[in-house]
Amino acid sequence: MAVIGHCNQKNILFSMSKKENIPHAFIFSGPNKIGKKMIALDFAKNIFCQEKNLKGEPCDKCYACRSINESTFPDVTIIAPEDGSKEIKIEQIWQLSEKLALKSYGNSYKIGIINDAHLMNVYAQNSLLKTLEEPKGKSIIILITAYPEMLISTIKSRAQNIKFSLLDKELIENHLISLGAKSEDAKEIAMMSSGQIGKAVDFFNNPDKVKNFNQSVKDIETLCSADYHKRFEYAKKMTDATETNEGLMETMEIWERFFRREMLYKVFGNKDRLAKYSVNDLVLIIKDLSKVKHLIASTNINKKLAIENLLIKL
Ligand SMILES: [Zn+2]
Known part of the structure; x- marks a missing residue:
């Protein structure tokens, strides 16, 4: 290919x-x-x-x-x-x-x-x-x-x-169409995969992963206003459920994209979305997320603690 x-x-x-x-x-x-x-x-x-x-x-x-x-x-x-x-x-x-x-x-x-x-x-x-x-x-x-x-x-x-850099959305969309995806599905998946062609093809071949993606977005939206008990519970569930780092990293990448998107909405004047955060707050959350991802990928950090730490700062 x-x-x-x-x-x-x-x-x-x-x-x-x-x-x-x-x-x-x-x-x-x-x-x-x-x-x-x-x-x-x-x-x-x-x-x-x-x-x-x-x-x-x-x-x-x-x-x-x-x-x-x-x-x-x-x-x-x-x-x-x-x-x-x-x-x-x-x-x-x-x-x-x-x-x-x-x-x-x-x-x-x-x-x-x-x-x-x-x-x-x-x-x-x-x-x-x-x-x-x-x-x-x-x-x-x-x-x-x-x-x-x-x-x-x-x-x-x-x-x-x-x-190497992330790929243009249109390029990914066209590639998915060439693999047999319907135009509206290709558009949705290209958006979800944020320039990562490998991820887009993975989504296309595994519709369950699209469901997981949407669930992770819903979860993080809920967690932003959940009490601490719920956040700790989620961190435990999240780290218990995945033996490998891959699942954790994927979820955190989805969160990162979610906050980036919300930040853009805010920068372009839509203040009502995630009203409790300023643009600066969102920048800090994104930085934190990328730091934790980096630590999990490269060290033996206690994953549950790292995620708890991340979630209580939301
Ligand atoms: Zn040859």
Whole structure:
């Protein structure tokens, strides 16, 4: 499947893939679920495809393209936190570095993709730094992250940064229509997914998630005027119900979008909505939400306490 949007970034990477000396390391930074990993895989296909078209674009059908899509191509290794873990460990970086040092099967490059690279612990980051300082053979490392500020500066200075942004609503809407969505559904989902194409496709494929989204918006509206007891109860229910962080993060992202939307209404003069908050109050709530999200994603913070803290400030 073609990656939607990000034309500038794709062009830069496409022309780089044709060069004799491709940089040893890249950081693909930008929000989650906008296609960064798919673009990293496309970059690999630009390099390895055996049946490129006249423009030099990959075919998506040959052995290399298919096995890159299926994560089985021997010269491309993808790592991320192992099941149940919140971090990428030094052993994973050792293994990756060993693989990158081997000769390529196709007498070409070896590529390592580190997904959620900010989850490398400090030992893993330092070990990766050594590999970046002394790259062996023809290897390329792509670090994918929504939080590039969590990478050590010595890694950042050795990698080429490619920044990605949220996608336009129209682009997402059109893509959903091309997948078979009705026009009004595509509009609604594009609005809900706030520029994250991966989320939009997920909503389209899982109508239950649309229901959850609407429920989370209703919940946060109610919580804004609920007593403390109800807020604590909600924090408990919310953290009991989700074993993984993913559900929690999703709910908080929905809340964040809700408050951003309300802030815009207020900025444009609709004072009646959420009347008890000023624009400044909403800015602080959004900042708090993003701080808690960041802490939950990257540390072992007590999730229930963090959410309680957030909710009592509403
Ligand atoms: Zn191909």
